[in-house]
Amino acid sequence: MVLAPYAVRPETSRGRLYPEAGGDLRSPFQRDRDRIIHATAFRRLQYKTQVFIYHEGDHFRTRLTHSIEVAQIARSIARLLALDEDLAEALALAHDLGHPPFGHAGEDALNAAMKPYGGFDHNAQSLKAVTLLEARYGGFDGLNLTWETLEGLAKHNGPLRRPAPYIAEYDARHPLDLASHASAEAQVAALADDIAYNNHDLDDGLRARLFTLEDVAALPLVGDALAEAQAASPDAPPERLAAEAIRRVINRMVGDVVAESRRRIAALAPDSVAAIRAAPRPVVAFSDQMVEANHAVREFLFHRMYRHWRVNRTMAKSKRVVQMLFSLLHGGPQMLPPVWRDRAGEAGTPACARVVCDYIAGMTDRYALEEHRRLTDPDIPG
Template sequence: MARAPYASDPAHSRGREFTIEGSLSRGPRSDYQRDRDRIIHSIAFRRLRYKTQVFVAPDGDHYRVRLTHSLEVAQIARVIARAMNLDEDLAEALALAHDIGHAPFGHAGEDALNAALVHAGGFDHNAQSLRTLMRLESPYCEHDGLNLTWETLEGLAKHNGPVLDPGWALTELDAAYNLDLGSHASLEAQVAALSDDIAYDNHDIDDGLRAGFLNLDEVLAHPFVAQQWAAVEKRYPGVPRNRQLSELIRSQIGVMVNDLLEESARRLVGITSVDEVRQAGRQLIAFSPEVEEGERAFKRFMYEKLYFHPEQLETARRARALLAELYSAYSQDPVLMDEEWIDTLPRHEPERSRHIADYIAGMTDRFAIARHAEIYERTPEVLRNV
């Protein structure tokens, strides 16, 4: 398959932060394939299995978690990248790693750590993804971190566009290895970002209905999905409703992917290199104005009906309280942490507080719940909403 002139090329990568002399070649892989494999084999990636996507520590086996969501994003990203003759492996690596920096309990956990670190620069899950991959996850003898390519790190840092006001974590990493934060990222990074939107816009419908938090009639009447729902009913009359809903979600994903391909092709006219992508002054992977407007309206609907559902808000409150108490416990008595974290605890602030936050951010939902119960010798308020 011919590579588009504006696609990232592993043969012309800007390299890695740490150059290892005489490094072994383990199989016929490109640099971006190696990045993908390093991410998949990391402990941080495995922990996504027990981190919140929409629902905290769900009882049901069919609900999505950060790991399954990341796999779904990667599948969509590969489809788009292949259709556009971009580098599929880079798009996949970015999709798989995009949520690695999330704390337990999703955005509620992020809010708790941000509040706990208010004196130390705050906490941001996107910067934490970079911090985890570049410094904390260190399985190699020669260097800290996974030593991913510049293109993978850059894509994770600014997949949503240039970062003009980076927080402390991203500032430190950028000072050590310049990620050119003021420019746009590669097309592969932009593909991964919108694949994330496509995945959760549609798959969260499934989980929200399964949990009983979404009203089926309200979902199906929303303008963003109503046309596809009418087409599904016409095409499959009399088919059980659960199968029709699955068909709706597949159809809606297809509509969004096809629209993105058409709009992006229009925006890429005249773009002839990766450098032109980075200096374009706007995101080149995008939905049409009509689909973008509909998608934003649907997001507002989902926030009102699902993400800000009263039960969700109550669970988030409990999650924030639990992590705040964990942070307080470790701050007052750091020996409660695992031994390797005690041994590397900095003596001075703000590094000391950030180290404790790194420890908590790496926890899974269930590990955080278990450690809280162990430290406080009481069962925390129920942290399960489905």
């Protein structure tokens, strides 16, 4: 495939923090993707959930299935825009590596616990996972990914004027040009995340019976897609109609991103990836009409799903688990496994807090619940 002049080119990559010998048939970004897939943090995404805890059903999305779906959408958009698909895919697969257990409930609890020590941000934690926490290679910590992948992870949502502490710390020794936009490939990964997130939460919410097809029929974009699905298959059962409608919504959102991005690229006329980074606004984006429709879907999901009483109960319990784990381990790091205990140092210190935070952030839902039981139930051996 011939890449656009504004695409990131593997042969002009800025390389890796720790130089490595070549001799591989893969491009640098293919190697990045493969390292991410083989990472421990990636495997753990299988048991990290978004809204529903892992034992609530086998068919709800996990961070792993979500990341795979984001990667599929990102590759499709990147190909249509003549961008480097491998870089877009690598970023899509890595974007959730820093999420703690229990979705946003776990993130909120960790952020509150870490507030005296700089807070917690899952994007910064994703960068930390691939630059420090993964321990797979003899010569360096992390995965030693290319500069372009690290840049995309750090700022795929836009320039960072006030970066999270770890991003600022890493940037001080390996500058990622935080004040500029990221590559178009990183922007594609960010939009693919938005497309996957809303549509898959609609699907999971319908599957969990938190709302019905009649409820979503009034939503812009979704209602039209549902009407088309019903007209094409009038005798289809509700679950098939839901799948047909969501398939159509995803297709329209992808088409909208491609059309709007082509319009912005034509107006900017970038001749290099540097022009993309220096642009006054992102070049990969939704149209204004799609932004409005997407906002309506988000508002619906916020009130009908994320604040549903069943979800609220789960979130409240999950937050308490994370809060208790942090409190116990920050005050008693001698209870940490040996490799973590050695790094934690003195109880109650900022350094100890950061290590405990990393330990908890890496947990799956299942492991967090088991660790909570081991630390709080006298009848369960440690």
